[in-house]
Amino acid sequence: MSAVRTIPGLSVIAEAYDAFLVDQFGVLRDGHGPYPGAAETLVRLKHAGKRIIILSNSGKRSAENDRRLAALGFEPGSWDWFLTSGEVAWQLLRREQATAAGGMRKCLLISRDGDLSPLKGLDLVRTESGEAADIVLLAGSEGDVHSLGYYEDLLRPAARRGIPCLCTNPDKVMLTRTGHAFGAGRLAELYESLGGKVRWIGKPFPDIYDFALDFLGRPDPARVFAIGDSVEHDIAGAASAGLGSALVATGILEQQSEEERRRLFAAHGASPDFILPRFLW
Numbered sequence: 001m002s003a004v005r006t007i008p009g010l011s012v013i014a015e016a017y018d019a020f021l022v023d024q025f026g027v028l029r030d031g032h033g034p035y036p037g038a039a040e041t042l043v044r045l046k047h048a049g050k051r052i053i054i055l056s057n058s059g060k061r062s063a064e065n066d067r068r069l070a071a072l073g074f075e076p077g078s079w080d081w082f083l084t085s086g087e088v089a090w091q092l093l094r095r096e097q098a099t100a101a102g103g104m105r106k107c108l109l110i111s112r113d114g115d116l117s118p119l120k121g122l123d124l125v126r127t128e129s130g131e132a133a134d135i136v137l138l139a140g141s142e143g144d145v146h147s148l149g150y151y152e153d154l155l156r157p158a159a160r161r162g163i164p165c166l167c168t169n170p171d172k173v174m175l176t177r178t179g180h181a182f183g184a185g186r187l188a189e190l191y192e193s194l195g196g197k198v199r200w201i202g203k204p205f206p207d208i209y210d211f212a213l214d215f216l217g218r219p220d221p222a223r224v225f226a227i228g229d230s231v232e233h234d235i236a237g238a239a240s241a242g243l244g245s246a247l248v249a250t251g252i253l254e255q256q257s258e259e260e261r262r263r264l265f266a267a268h269g270a271s272p273d274f275i276l277p278r279f280l281w
Helices: 038-047 062-071 085-099 148-160 184-193 206-215 231-241 258-268
Strands: 019-022 051-056 081-084 105-110 124-127 135-138 165-167 173-176 179-182 198-200 224-228 244-248 274-276
Touching: 038 051, 051 062, 051 206, 062 081, 081 085, 081 206, 085 206, 105 148, 135 184, 148 184, 165 184, 184 198, 206 231, 224 231, 231 244, 231 258
Parallel strands: 019 051, 019 224, 051 081, 105 124, 105 135, 135 165, 165 198, 224 244, 244 274
Antiparallel strands: 173 179
């Protein structure tokens, strides 16, 4: 496999694309705050006339993430839509409940920071018992607080009963203030290992790209460019959708060598078009 070209910034390739799908964690920010120059780069990209969607494997809905990014110092209006896997899942669940008969269902919701937004407006009421759950929703992980064993005890009763599970944040590793921790995607893998079935929503799976491309008016995928820090999620997802892509050397792969990245490209059957040292213009 030949080496992937490294470019210093997006200005080198911006003219070749009309729209950009930009990952949040690992590209724009980490667990502490924004990366230097990231907010300014979004503004420059927008001023260059590009459509921009922040595309995130966050189990929280779009509006909450939108507000949080602005509160961190990113300029409102420098992106067109903040699309999360949580938003996609909420929209899909709302469509399904519109065509289904029945009353309120009990949902074992696993989220971060006490977030209940994945349930608002749906026919779901929260339960903290896997024994009582009618559906499991993996919207986040507090892997920096709880052990994997804690989650195994919580999920096992639902998995044994064959309760359907939606994972709305497929990331298996997340960035926190104290470093890396296991994400909701790791909990989904755990659920499957316990015998449960999981519907995965978010990068690299098709639903989130369908929503993004619909919003953009179904452009030529070759004119859409994705930027992320995960080969498994961002780069493989972009490849499946027919998009160009760049892997940033920040985020979860920051400490990895070029050879380690090459092995990831081979393992996931996807290679980026470019490497970006960081998200800069």
